[in-house]
Amino acid sequence: MNSLIFILLKRIRLPIILLVLSYAIVILGFVLIPGQDDQGNVWHMSFFHAFYFVSFMASTIGFGEIPYEFTNAQRMWTIFSIYATVTIWLYSIGAILSTLQNPAFKRILKENDFRKKVALIRDPFYLICGYGDTGKLLAHELSANNILSVVLDIDPERIDNLQIDEPDIDIPALAANAAFPEVLETAGLTHNLCQGVIALTNKDEVNLKIAITARLLNKERMLQDHLMVVCRAESVEVEANMASFGTSHIINPFDIYARRLALSVRSPSAYLIYEWLTNPYHKVRKEPIKPPKGTWVICGYGRFGKAISRHLNYVGIKTVIIEAEPDATRSPEGTIIGRGTEAVTLREAKITEAVAIVAGTDNDANNLSIVLSAQDEIKHYYRGKKRDREYYDKYYLKNTDYQGDIKHNIISEQTEGKLFSIARQNFSRNKKVFEKAELDFIMQPASIVAGEILSIIKTPLLSTFLSLARRQKDEWANVLISRISSFIDNTATTWMVEISEKQTPAVMYFLKKDKISVREITSHPRNRDRSLNCVVLLVHRKKNKESLRRYEMSDMRKASKYNNVLLPKNDFEIQEGDQLLICGDKESMHLMCWTVSNINVYNYIHSGYELAGSHIGLWFDKMKKKYNRETIE
Template identity: 30%
Template sequence: MPASSTRQRRQGALTDVFYLILRRMRFPLLLLIGIYAVCTLGLSLIPGVDAQGGPADPMGMFNAFYVVSFTGTTIGLGEIPQAYSTAQRMWMLGTIYATVIGWSYSLVNILALLQEDAFQNALRQARGTRKIYSIREPFYIVVGAGETGMLVCHGLDRLHLRFVVIERDEDRLARLRLEEFHQDPPLIAADASQPQVLSNAGLVSPHCRGVMALTDDDEKNQAVAVTTRLLAPRVAVLARIRNRDAETHIGVFGGDLVVNPFQRFARQLASAITAPERYRLRETLIGLEGESMPEPHQPPRGKWIMCGFGRFGHAVVDELRGAGIDVTVIDVAHYDEGGVDVRGSGIDSESLLAAGVKEADGIVAGNASDTKNLAIAVTARDLNPGIFVVTRQNQTANAPLFDTFTDDLCMVPSHIVAQEFLARITTPLLGQYLRRISQYSEKECKLLCDRLARYGRGRIPELWDVVLRRNGAEAVCAVLKQGGPVTVGQLLTDPSSRGWRSEAVVLMARRGNRTIDRPGPEHELALGDRLLIAGSDRGRRDVESVLRNPNALSYVQTGQEGNGGALWRWASRLAGR
């Protein structure tokens, strides 16, 4: 986006403020101008007196304007340039009262204007727009400050990425202001489905990298995605959609990433049953750095019970039955619509027994009420202690209750969306790689997952993209330009001890339209290659050292120390500790 458009956007926000001032103060300003004009004209025409009391010429237009100006603001500099005549003093009395009334009326209107919500909003918007367009680093626009939006904001802040929040609910914004961030984010109280609001939030700024639509309304999220695609086609769009029809429409029109948390979890549950190691690997890759590694889950393959047949229940039943699993559905609200086997809530033991809970291997409590889901889980566990329990947690505030119950698998929609979005933001290649792991065997997934767990010391390891270009990979690019080879094995060699491998692995290499999964040590790199790498914090420092430091690259390739010599190796060892 050209710089002129950015300036126009900032000027447009200030224009709104000036427009409100001029519209609200139009009559008071005209009244003051009229008072000053009449008073000045009359005073300039009235004859004066000289020192002896004889008649004298009027004081003139300039002197009259001067006298009226200080009279209207101070009332007390005396009779200048000479004593007034009686007529002049009479006119000055009228001038005093007229200007006082005019200024009083204007000040009352100014105070009323300052208290108007429309003016306050315009002023906040102007200040916010000026602050947003002064950001000179990549930032993201988060639409919606609910539970998912809050998680995304904290994730972005932990990654030291700037963001702007748009939220219509003032209470949510008030809670967000109490959160601790490295830098206070600009907050906009407005409806993001309006194109002007997104523009004021920095959509057309050259530093805007993405828009995340996380409101509770699918239509608003869709409107945000469509607006972004039309006004800023280069900006990535990430939207949370719960309705399948809206998801398909937004995906075709403008969604770079559309996440339906219900559909996503249903697929993950089916994957956990049919391919648990692949499920664990996926959870590791999209997890937030520093969190505990996902525990291995082995949901049974036998008979399952689904409590609740709303959008979430439909998604789970479709995926499980598609995987060849027998599912019995319990529900009251959707019983007459078909597809429900037992009429009941699942809270009572009668409906669970009618669904065969004692013979069932697993149960999903998937209602919109957390207390109802917990009640179903407790009842089912009492009737069948060995049953595999999957719960749906709608509110993060209820986490202590779910932790106390200790279910086998918990579905938290806000976490699913936040993890997915943050993973895609930090590593753009991850989306392509996640689609490819469906081809991996369970053994391959387990080996890779165990390796990543070692690198992360039991926690989610770092995941990052590398592009072999001059900025960020200077040493490697210099060798490649000279025709020299650089291999994946050399890139992953410890630059402080050539006999050791760095704690990192290249998951995928992308060259043009060609993709290579887990390239081997002998794979030669080329200029412009994009690599998806996972590893520990030390492993990342080692890889970046080889990419950027000619001495490090020379050492891992030949074993010969560059100009840095022993001093460089000593500094490398210190940096690696």
């Protein structure tokens, strides 16, 4: 506030001085110049009358000569005063408007407004540093889930776009460098309600500095797990550096996608489950995509290309690398020099013998060009093979190359002219173009990072579930897919329920008296014989072997080892402190939240008997039970 007043006074200091001097001189002139009253006597204007006259004269309102008509001397002074004061007023107004448009003044004004908004926050919030594609997607997803966030970005244009986007919740935002500790403090880093700091800038060095600042300024809260620090890291070195001082979550979009791709090759069904649960939009695809096994061509050996190559090699996929600068990227031996946008480079990589191509450069136009060029090469190759085949068949000629192609199944009715294609989409603004390219997979770093962070915030158990799910067989994944797809058509969502007095008071009320099973938690509140459209994916429990004694031995061993039970059966008994990870539609989520918090509703599910909601109804039920007991006795 002091800076705002200082800049304002500095910019309009001269106009104020000129206005004061002009008013003082003009008023003094009207007081000293003699006038004449209605009786013809000499009359001198008082300071009050002079100030009153100058006030409406200088503002060009003009009420007339008061209190008597002016003499010629007074009128001459009035003419001079009008030109002097009006000119100075115009100059002063221009100076004020110029000050209001001054970038420094506007910045300070926005900073003060931002400080007030942050100071008035009364709900838990997350501090997002970076409003690029990832930050934008995450902020809007948090807003859609009624989770407040505060945004910092160094680019003022992005902050302006945030105001234009109009998210569901008003998001305080400031254009400032998040690498500066004072900026982070202003944005609420040390605020008691700050639940986490999310560093999503496009520079690993800035994200690293944000993580260090958060650790040093909130050491006690981080040690007590009251503050979560999530950072985006695109290099292995920075990732290791962040992990060394206890960063809560480090997200490398390239490594995450490479692991997912390898999972899709090894277990397509498990990958489909992964995609359902981590996609920010939770779009449901009915059938899994099965990437082919064979030789894959990777164009670009940067951070993304290295991760893809490493994970594909781990699952037994052979890769051929195309890189424009092999020395700078430390490409392996056998790397083909080029960008992959040229047909010559693709032919050198033997694209016609490959089953898939990965366009992984940091240029969206090049990535699309690589895929289109590769697809054209495949089409031309198979057209030529088809012509050769027709020619040799027509004239009953033998060709060893043709026979060899048939022997190795290169020419087949199912795969002829098709190439499994993956492209990296660096910017969300190119979404429509990539969708028209008919790609099998689109690697979107923003969507991957936002999905991971959203799952960490909303459903911390999801990462545990996915880790356990990756170890299961494809048959297990197929069963889960069939269960989820049976009641979800378009979108799925995940949520957590903790069995506690705070979150599930109705369940706790009956749990103290009786046993509660998964079936009751998932029953429909309006028809207890029906189940909600949801599946309990995981039950997380503290180690207690006695509590699992009645459960199957195989499941007990898993629970005792991991503190978790995957896909518990309907008769699985729930205990206090259990955390349930559930997947279903949004309607089922709202109905379940209503059920576990309303004793009357849950009583119907537990006993089949509906409690009265009013005091009179409760009194009537009590008297009815008393009468029944007396009758029985």
